[in-house]
Amino acid sequence: MASTIFKVALKLAPINSAIFTRAYRAVKRNNLYSRISPLGDPNLSLAPVLDQWVQEGKKVNVSELQRIIRDLRARRRFKHALQVSEWMSSNVLPFSVGESAVRLDLIGKVHGLEAAETYFNSLNDEDKIDKVYGALLSCYVREGLVDKSLAHLQKMKELGFASTALNYNDLMCLYSHTGQFEKIPDVLLDMKENGVSPDNFSYRICMNAYGAISDISSMEHILEEMENQPYLTMDWLTYSTVASVYVKADLKEKALIYLKKCEEKVSKDAVGYNHLISLYATLGNKDEMMRLWGLQKRNSKKQMNRDYITMLGSLVKIGELEESEKLFKEWDSSCQTYDFRVPNVLLIGFSQRGLIEKAEAMLRDIVKKGKTPTPNSWAIVAAGYLDKQNMEKAFECIKEALAVHEENKQWRPKPSLISGILSWLGDNRDADEVEAFVVSLINKVPETREMYLALRNAYMRSGKEIDQLLESMKADNITEN
Secondary structure, rough: OOEEEEEEOOOOOOHHHHHHHHHHHOOOOOHHHHHOOOOOOOOOOOOHHHHHHHHHOOOOHHHHHHHHHHHHOOOOHHHHHHHHHHHHHHHOOOOHHHHHHHHHHHHHHHOHHHHHHHHHHHHHHHHHHHHHHHHHHHHHHHHOOHHHHHHHHHHHHOOOOOOHHHHHHHHHHHHOOOOOHHHHHHHHHHHHHOOOOOOHHHHHHHHHHHHHOOOOHHHHHHHHHHOOOOOOOHHHHHHHHHHHHHHHHOOOHHHHHHHHHHHHOOOOOHHHHHHHHHHHHHHHHHHHHHHHHHHOOOOOOOOHHHHHHHHHHHHOOOOOOHHHHHHHHHHHHHHOOOOHHHHHHHHHHHHHHOOOOHHHHHHHHHHHOOOOHHHHHHHHHHHHHHHHHHHHHHHHHHHHHOOHHHHHOOOOOOOOHHHHHHHHHHHHHHHHHHHHHHHHHOOOOOHHHHHHHHHHHHHHHHOOOOHHHHHHHHHHOOOOO
């Protein structure tokens, strides 16, 4: 950055070898997975762990490495999964063509589309099997590239590789994400015309598409077709999808019919109960919410944080704040892992109803108990004060958020929140305080015009020279009004 105010050294801290050694020793176990699993920091390389395993004279089991890669992918640790995959090939271990598809998918997620295409093009033609083509299609879909996705799927058809529902489902997901719902039924038709049987997900996404364009009769036709497919088993997710469409269309009687069908299929699935509770909350039906919550507690060995998040959010949605406070206390007294997403639900509920002082008091009470909130928890309260134009408190709370940012480096404050506070600071606080706040934003938000304007206004009120600041604005291509 050009300005002296913005010239903060942006250095990636090298991995501390002593910390790595302690972490490694702490997780040293008799199997490779138990050594790798706890090392969640994406900046830690897994190669030394794998190398050490070999140096200890232990055998490397290819099937175990494959299982580790699957687990890391499921936990969204894509960078580590790619490292294990690359270590396999660099150590001349058996590497099947199918694993190339996994490698390509991971490269796309870690290094981007261009790297994925480069890897694809580096493969021999005989190694470019259907799964590899499918992995590249998923990369195009993930990037939202409709034309490339269509061209690639056409190539797959010509090669006889578009033989599974997954490929067509990818394209339907792409149309869904880009808001082109009207094109999704045509993909389902194309799938069937090409001899590919739709799966449950194919039908669900098509029903969702009809719901999005308010074509209820076509959604019902698709549901009837699905129910008549002998190779498919109707599940709770499908009936939940149908009920959701009816809820959004304000067809409550039909929604209730399919909510009951959904419940019949849920069995002991906690996620299914969460879906049901959320839908009944949308209908404002507290009695059914509480009944299902009771069933979930009886049928599940224990409630997960996500279950409390769903129930708390549903109670907040229907305005049952007292009931939600009771439930939060139940969770607070029994939780084993303090997940701040749970209290955040209440913080948002209080804030939306103008009870921002109560939200702050709740958060500070949690701090007194020795818990360190996430930056987002403080940002929720700061945004609530901003809405009430209590800028002093908004500024105080956003500083709390930035102070705990080091514990959660993925957090990014909302631009509107930062912009509002910057505007107030520029008009009300001295230059040193504005400078300190702007510096605290480095690496957390993109550099904006509002930062410079806040500094300029503060400098002008303080009688400080602004020539250097204006030069910096010019160097950063930020025009002054």
